[in-house]
Each structure stands twice: as structure tokens, then as C-alpha cells.
Amino acid sequence: MRRWRCGHRLPLIAGLAALWLVGSAARPAAGATLLLRAVTASSGPAEVDGALRDVEPLLRRHLQYSQFRLAGSASISLPADGAAVNVGADVVARCHGDLDRLVLTIEQRGRVVVQTQVGLRRGVPLVFSGLASREGTTLIVIIAR
Amino acid sequence: MKRRMPLEALRSRPSRMRPPDEFWAEFRARAADRPRAESAFMWRPSPLAAGVAVALAAAAVVALPWFGSNARAAGVRLDSIQIGVPHSGVVVVYDEVTSGMIVAIDGLAVTETGR
Numbered sequence: 461m462r463r464w465r466c467g468h469r470l471p472l473i474a475g476l477a478a479l480w481l482v483g484s485a486a487r488p489a490a491g492a493t494l495l496l497r498a499v500t501a502s503s504g505p506a507e508v509d510g511a512l513r514d515v516e517p518l519l520r521r522h523l524q525y526s527q528f529r530l531a532g533s534a535s536i537s538l539p540a541d542g543a544a545v546n547v548g549a550d551v552v553a554r555c556h557g558d559l560d561r562l563v564l565t566i567e568q569r570g571r572v573v574v575q576t577q578v579g580l581r582r583g584v585p586l587v588f589s590g591l592a593s594r595e596g597t598t599l600i601v602i603i604a605r
Numbered sequence: 606m607k608r609r610m611p612l613e614a615l616r617s618r619p620s621r622m623r624p625p626d627e628f629w630a631e632f633r634a635r636a637a638d639r640p641r642a643e644s645a646f647m648w649r650p651s652p653l654a655a656g657v658a659v660a661l662a663a664a665a666v667v668a669l670p671w672f673g674s675n676a677r678a679a680g681v682r683l684d685s686i687q688i689g690v691p692h693s694g695v696v697v698v699y700d701e702v703t704s705g706m707i708v709a710i711d712g713l714a715v716t717e718t719g720r
Contacts (some may be wrong), residue, residue: 515705522698522707561684572689573713579682585703586681590692590710 492559492582493605494536498548501525501589502596515585515601523589525596538562538604549598551591559604566600568592580604680704688713 499512502525508516509530519528532548540555540562547553554565559580566574568591578586582604591598680699683706688695693712700706 518700518703518705574688576686577684581680584680585705587707589707590713592713
């Protein structure tokens with residue numbers, strides 16, 4: 461009898477643990493930090509900045525460039541209030557909102573290049589490619605931590 | 606089926622409350638004398654298997670919205686985008702491996718640098 465009661469408890473505990481795990485993953489990321497990196501991409505001998513190792517496979521898979529150099533970076537704590545941050549490569553970014561609904565404005569040399577609303581998840585990169593650069597192009601790599 | 610008890614047994618009152626240990630010792634001793642019935646086979650789910658099943662069911666219920674209309678909700682979700690400068694096109698690439706997204710704006714660099 462006692463053993464059978466334990467048998468009832470285990471599924472309950474396992475179910476609660478699963479709920480907790482899934483629930484914590486589904487929760488909007490409180491206290492997330494948005495890392496924005498300006499990357500100069502160009503052709504030539506293959507070369508990737510060490511600070512871009514986490515997104516190197518993604519960039520190599522989809523972009524025709526072989527050199528990726530970090531031009532600058534900035535971090536924004538979420539939820540963001542729309543304050544401007546200088547990312548580098550003449551790029552200024554403004555973020556408003558939280559990970560699940562983030563309004564992002566990218567300006568370059570005082571002109572709004574991109575304004576977008578996105579939903580992000582921790583560790584999943586969003587890359588804007590094709591911004592002006594003296595050599596090649598400028599990428600903006602955004603990833604939430 | 607009616608059972609008859611001797612009147613003496615009905616009239617007799619216990620002189621004192623027996624201590625529990627004594628009662629259970631006697632109970633066990635009497636039970637040991639009686640033949641035991643063969644335990645009938647009854648299927649019982651393994652607690653581990655039941656636990657896994659409950660966990661999967663709970664996870665499926667909680668994660669149901671993720672697998673609904675927007676199958677790419679696990680990665681980046683692009684709600685809207687506006688390009689504020691002259692350009693020739695926009696290509697949105699969804700990366701299956703990382704669930705990440707590349708928004709490639711074509712013709713922008715050419716326009717900006719005048720090449």
C-alpha cells in the first residue's frame with residue numbers, strides 16, 4: 461500500500477518538474493541583455509574576429525563574405541526605454557520594449573535605415589546585413605543573453 | 606449469513622484497553638495461522654513510465670501555443686520592418702540550425718557609397 465502511494469507521487473513530481481522547466485523557458489526573459497555588434501564584412505582571405513565565434517557559422521552559411529571584423533558593440537538592458545546606443549561603424553540603435561516585442565531602430569550617419577518590430581529569444585541571433593561600409597558591408601548582429 | 610455468538614461473549618466487556626503493540630502482535634500471530642490467498646495479478650503502471658507520460662503530457666499542454674500557427678516562434682519573429690533609405694530589395698533568411706534570422710538589405714551599400 462505504501463509503495464503504491466509512492467508510485468502516485470513520482471508522476472506528480474515529474475509533472476510539476478516538467479511544468480516548471482517548460483514554464484521557465486516560456487517566460488518572457490526578465491532581465492535579459494541585448495548585445496548589439498557592428499561587424500565589417502568583406503571579401504578576401506578568410507578571417508573571423510574572435511568575438512564573433514558564436515555567430516560565425518550562421519554568417520558563413522548565408523553571407524558571401526569571408527572576412528568578418530568587429531567594428532564595435534553595445535549592450536542594452538531589457539526592457540529598453542528607447543535610449544540610443546552607439547554600436548560602432550557610425551551606427552546608432554534605439555530599442556524599445558522587451559524580448560517578445562522589441563521595436564528596434566537602426567540609424568546610420570543620422571538617417572534611419574531600418575525600423576522593425578521583432579520577437580527575440582535568448583541566444584538566437586538576428587542579423588541585419590547590407591548597411592553601408594567603406595569596405596564591403598556593415599552587419600548588425602543582435603543577440604539576447 | 607447469520608452467525609450465532611455465545612451470550613457470554615456478548616456480555617463480556619474488555620476489562621482494560623490493550624496497548625497497541627500487544628494488539629498487533631496478537632493480530633499478526635492469528636494472521637500467520639490462517640492460509641493466505643494467492644495474490645491476484647493486477648497490472649500496475651510503472652511509476653517511472655507514468656511519470657514520464659505525465660511529464661510529456663504537461664509539457665505538450667504548456668508548449669501548445671508554440672506549435673500553433675507560428676511554427677517559427679522558437680526563433681526570431683519578424684513582425685514588421687521598414688527600410689528608411691533607398692534600396693533595391695530585402696531578403697529575409699531563416700536559419701534552420703540556429704533558428705536565427707538574417708535580414709539582408711540589397712542595394713543599400715551601393716546607394717550609400719555611390720559605387
